[in-house]
Amino acid sequence: MSDNLSPSGRVQRTIFTEDMKKDYTILVPDMLPMHFKLIIKIYEKYGYHMELLENDSQNVINQGLQNTHNDACYPALLVIGQFMDALDSGKYDVNKTALIMSQTGGGCRASNYIHLIRKAIGAKYPQVPVISLNFSGLEKNPAFPMTPAIALRLIYAVLYGDMLMLLYNQCKPYELNAGMTDELVARWQHRLVKLMDSNDYLLPKPIYKAMLNDFAAIPRSKEKKPVVGIVGEIYVKYSPLANNHLNEFLLSEGCESNVPGLLDFVLYCASDSVNDAKLYDKKDKSSLLYKIGYDVLYKYQKQQIKVIKDHGVFKPPHDFEHLRKCADKYINQGVKMGEGWLITAEMAALAETGAKNIICTQPFGCLPNHIVAKGMSRVIKQAYPDANIVAIDYDPGATRVNQENRIKLMLANAVIE
Amino acid sequence: MGDMIMSKVYCLGIDVGSTTVKTCILDGEDIIYTKYERHFSKVGETVLEQLKAIREIYPDDSFKIAITGSAGLGIAQSADITFVQEVFAAFTAVNVSYPETDVVVELGGEDAKIIFLTGGVEQRMNGSCAGGTGAFIDQMAGLLGVTPDEMNELALKHEKIYPIASRCGVFAKSDIQPLLNQGAKKEDISASIFQAVVDQTVSGLAQGRKIEGNVLFLGGPLSFLSALRKAFVDTLDLGDRATLPELASCFMAYGSALHAKKMSEPVTLEEAMDKISHAKARDTIAVTEPLFADKKEYNDFIDRHRKSDLKYADIKTYEGDAYLGVDAGSTTTKLVLITPDGGLLYQHYCSNKGQPLDVITEKLKEIYRLANPKLRIRASAVTGYGEELIKAGLGIDFGIVETVAHYKAAAYFCPDVDFIIDIGGQDIKCFKIKQKAIDSIMLNEACSSGCGSFIQTFAGAMGYDIAEFARLGLFAKAPVELGSRCTVFMNSSVKQAQKDGAPVEDISAGLSSSIIKNAIYKVIRAKSIDELGENIVVQGGTFLNDAVLRSFEKELGRNVIRPAIAGLMGAFGCALFAMERTKNDDFFRSRLITKDRLEDFSYKSSAVQCGGCTAHCSLTIIRFNDGHRFTSGNRCEKGAGIKLADRTENMIEYKYKKLLELENKKPSAPKGRVGIPLALSYYDLLPFWHTLFYDLGFEIVLSEESTRATYYKGQQTIPSDTVCYPAKLAHGHIESLLEKGVDFIFYPCMSYNIDEGGSDNHYNCPVVAYYPELLKANNTALNDDNFVMPYLDLNNKKHVAKVLSQSLERFGVSKKEVYAHLNHAYSEQVRFKKANEAKALEIIAKAREKGEKIIVLAGRPYHIDPEINHGIHKLIASLGFAVVTEDSVAGLVDVPAVDVLNQWTYHSRLYRAAEYVCENDDMQLVQLVSFGCGIDAVTTDEVRAILEQKGKLYTQLKIDEITNLGAAKIRLRSLAAALEEKEAQKKLA
Secondary structure, three states: OOOEEEOOOOOEOOOOOHHHHHHOOEEEEOOHHHHHHHHHHHHHOOEEEEEOOOOOHHHHHHHHHHHHHOOHHHHHHHHHHHHHHHHHOOOOOHHHHHEEOOOOOOHHHHHHHHHHHHHHHHHHHOOOOOOEOOOOOOOOOOOOOHHHHHHHHHHHHHHHHHHHHHHHHHHHHEOOOOOHHHHHHHHHHHHHHHHHHOHHHHHHHHHHHHHHHHOOOOOOOOOOOOEEEEEHHHHHHHOOOOOOOHHHHHHOOOOEEEOOOOHHHHHHHHHHHEEEHHHHOOOOOOHHHHHHHHHHHHHHHHHHHHHHHHHHOOOOOOOOOHHHHHOOOOOOOOOOOHHHHHHHHHHHHHHHHHOOEEEEEOOOOHHHHHHHHHHHHHHHHHHHOOOOOEEEEOOOOHHHHHHHHHHHHHOOOOOOO | OOOOOOOOOOEEEEEEOOEEEEEEEEOOOOOEEEEEOOOOOHHHHHHHHHHHHHHHOOOOEEEEEEEEOOHHHHHHHHOOOEEOOOHHHHHHHHHOOOOOOOOOEEEOOOOEEEOOOOOOEEEEOOOOOOOOOOHHHHHHHHHHOOHHHHHHHHHHHHOOOOOOOOHHHHHHHHHHHHHHHHHHHHHHHHHHHHHHHHHHHHHEEEOOOOOOEEEEEEEEEHHHOOOHHHHHHHHHOHHHOOOOOOOOOHHHHHHHHHHHHHHHEEEEEHHHHHHHOOOOOOOOOEEEEEOOOHHHHHHHHHHHHHHOOEEEEEOOOOEEEEEEEEEEEOEEEEEEEEEEOOOOOEEEEOOOHHHHHHHHHHHHHHHHOOOOOOOOEEEEEOOOOOHHHHHHHHHOOOEHHHHHHHHHHHHHEEEEEEEEEOOOOOOEEEEEEEEEEEEEEEEEHHOOOOHHHHHHHHHHHHHOOHHHHHHHHOOOOOOOOOOOOOHHHHHHHHHHHOOOOOOOOHHHHHHHHHHHHHHHHHHHHHHHHHHOOOOOEEOOOHHOOOOHHHHHHHHHHOEEEOOOOHHHHHHHHOOOHHHHOOOOOOOOOOOOOHHHHHOOOOEEEEEEEEOOOOOOOOEEEEEOOOOEEEEEEEOOOOOOOOOOOOOOOEEEEEEEHHHHHHHHHHOOOOOOEEEEEEEEEEEEHHHHHHHHHHHHOOEEEEEOOOHHHHHHHHHOOOOOOOOOOHHHHHHHHHHHHHHHOOOEEEEEEEEEEOOOOOOOEOOOOOHHHHHHHHHHHHHHOOOOOOOOOEEOOOOHHHHHHHHHHHHHHOOOOOOHHHHHHHHHHHHHHHHHHHHHHHHHHHHHHHHHOOEEEEEEEEEOOOHHHHHHHHHHHHHHHHEEEEEEEHHHHOOOOOOOOOOOOEHHHHHHHHHHHHHHHHHOOOOEEEEEEEOOOOHHHHHHHHHHHHHHHHOOEEEEEEEEEOOOOOHHHHHHHHHHHHHHHHHHHHHHH
């Protein structure tokens, strides 16, 4: 048992140490399965053993309810519930288990998730360390450093993950032989992990091309299906646990979903500091570093887009600079809490490029979304009168039938381009 | 060909709503058949019956069928029949039969919808937190003890409208209940309920889009309730542009039939009925284990609980002293009469039918009639929502807070009780007992009121009485898992379970268990069961339901004590209290109304608006036949006509007054008029902005002081109905400034607030930081010229000067000029803060002189707005506390160590205020939380932890547009009672 109390003397804070590295299992919450599976493999190469949680029983929600504040947002509740459920399950040696959570440090409550997790877990499992995964140096974990080498590999995992997700979404609704797309995704996941061993992993162009060719070879129907854009709070947008398997539902309704990639969010976070520097005259060393980081990431994105365009079969993701221009029409890029202006921009960009059917997923009572999603719907609709936007709230009590009913209402109006 | 039977193809639309099934048959363009029927949750059966009825008339024809409606999706899917989304069905039907319509307003059993047809088609449904619809009206009618039709008649005769929270049914209910208990007229309440439905539709659904032009009303409630239609017409100023189609109630079925024409293949009714009756069901619902494994377990359970009972005594033969206890609860009234050794002479438990005073008067008469002439009621006490009215009207000797009453009663059955949970019709109250004093109180917030009345309403909706419904649940084989949120959410969970074919037994058991889960997971939030302690007493009428009791034991994994008089515990506790207080006091004489005076007891109630201050409370004045009167609805002592001598100054009022006074200072020849909305961060930074604009030569115009009317003014431009009330009010303040006519409104966006030091960061919350963006995007009257919203970081002077000079360029304000005046503005802000601190210390010193306790009312700067705090500070003061605010004491201590990311300026003050309270023995903290404030989900637990670590009590008050202070009062009085108890124990020790 550990007796590391926080300075307040109220909460256990067990630090993840070098010793733990060798035989601890680090549990990862289920947000973006396609990406996270790659990320876990990267960490494996650096000697960490991670496991993606996939528990999604009612007990996950019950544990979340019991261990978080009533008004905490749904993502916090689910992550805590998933951790608690896993630790209680007996599947893991609780003396050899750690937890990991990302932390951005923005003005949204999400930056506090890690603290909520500690409060919840600490009461029952004081010995379990909770690691903060962040790029901003908010919390330092000596045995879990964010080195440039790791960071670079993580970025590539995001890029490849986005590519896989994009190809999956564009092939799956049209595949003629059921299951072929899923098989190919699994094959590529395996292959990407293998590629990590060599430096080829860091040269994405040929890999992208191979991916594009493989997916293009899947026999697909030429049928026109309505394209539905999914935007929103990052966890609810991606996590099937949180959004009641939204992607599957849309497939079953005969739609193609268009889910903007994770790189957009990474670029958005990087651009924050750049925007702040401009807005508030705050130029300093860190904002310069962020600017460099942003430029590099943006170059990666442009490269990916170019490869997809040149290949000519699939629709590329939105160019981030274009997203910024889209945002400027409706909202200042200074709105930087939560997913901030990015949600407005993604809605506008989707509306502009044909995905006029948009689902904005959000945790019930999400603060930034009042402003950037519901708050901006009117002006976006004014600009694109045929934009078909529906905001769906997710929370432990909201039923699937209610959510699906609202989505069906939107689909009844769906625009096919 | 005349004798040949021609088989025809018709189009059949079936609308399966949450409460009704509607069918409509089309022959070409013509409607030849419609039917409207309640399904009492037997969805599949009702549909089949209707099809059977149709087959009788059209035995040989075939039909193109389409199903619509919120409960129709499941049937359509599993029976493989075309489904049309209901709003889409309405849309189609309107286009065919009422093409000149601009807006459709449809209220259904549980849904509310608006379709905008012209100027960009838009279809909206109520969000998942908005239940004020048909089911809501039914529920409210039940509360008033009338049918919806009678309620309609009543509403047509109203004189006055009370403000009732319009967001969700649960909220509205907690507004209506106190009105009822205070004796407001049913006519007025009925009309107010309809008005609340209208307001909700307008603000919750229209969200910034005006409902204007030709409006078509659809759905059951609007077809049957003329007063509701009238409320819509009046509110939206529709005149004669509102239409109710002949077919209103079956309109979606009609739309669905129109779709069937285009979309489906004809089938015979046999085929359709076959498909529906064989539809596979029940594969997706989660179920839990039965409540009892076998009959023996059930019998043991019954025997165990039978042990906790009282002795009984006969009122007709008993001679001697007796004690009367009355619990005038929110929906029920309870009375007990006991002997000095706790024998039960008389008990009564009934619905108060909205008239608690009448019910109690009648029961008291009965007691007098039954009682042996030698029985003497020695003393009496009352608790509950109606406490003051009953006390004033019937001369009850003591009024005590519910928590104290319940503790007294629980301790009678279990002297070492550690934890008490009471689930009544409307409330869940839980409290821990430490060292014989109430230690921490947990009440359900308005949003999680899955309480007793919910099961009752549900049983009624399914056609059962509550006792039978509960009995069915006891032996359910597979109780369904229904989630654990508020009533509205549970409704839709139940709908889904029904859709999946769960039988009523499983639903009943599932409801019991979800009420328990709601209590355990949402209200108590215990980390472990051990935290609750060894001895748990459960009470409240809801626990008389064995299924609920058993669910609780199962969920906790341990047995609990349920007294047989579980529903009467509040009244029993009152009787015990009256006894304790008077037993050894030979001089005590009860003031209870005598038998003779009771015979001609009567009263009249009237409604007036208080003119005592700007709050303009809606008062209900009750005049009793002996001439004395009782006023309720007032938030302070002024309304009741009482003057408190030597009142200690109140920090909230002081601050508010100081801020408003700023406007009086105007330059002689102003450069322009700048409008400042009295909202959100301006309650904090007004001194800075006022000084700066004044120095720059501008006249400052403040928006009006917030009232309910301010909210209504802006409600059409609110895009998100779940945002906090302080933010919603900002919309009205913008309207107010537009009315006042200013050159421009100045409202900056600020990611960062002023850095007060000691914290990880100094953000504003997302709503405070960026609300101007939302205001501008949703109020069409605003543009770049009249609404100036630069992005500013006040921590950087040069930057502020630069940005402001750009913003004010057209007034010829230079960067240098701004820069030159900035220091003064900053120093005024600091001066304001220092003055507040000095005032707080002065108030504290005065309170100490008088021996008063001090409460730090900790919230946000904007919580000093009287429309936001609803006068809670006055309520606290009326309980004998001095009140200071979080920001006036935060500067007096260092930031304590916290276990959260301390990154918001306003919230950081809360932690420091808590630390300050810990350092002072005579202080307590009460945290004000606006409903919907997600950040307070982080701060409240942390503030609680800081306080509890040092042995302080934590009290949280949730506030919203609701003006009912009932729950706040219970908490505050319990806090006062707990402090007294602690004090008394200290003296003993």
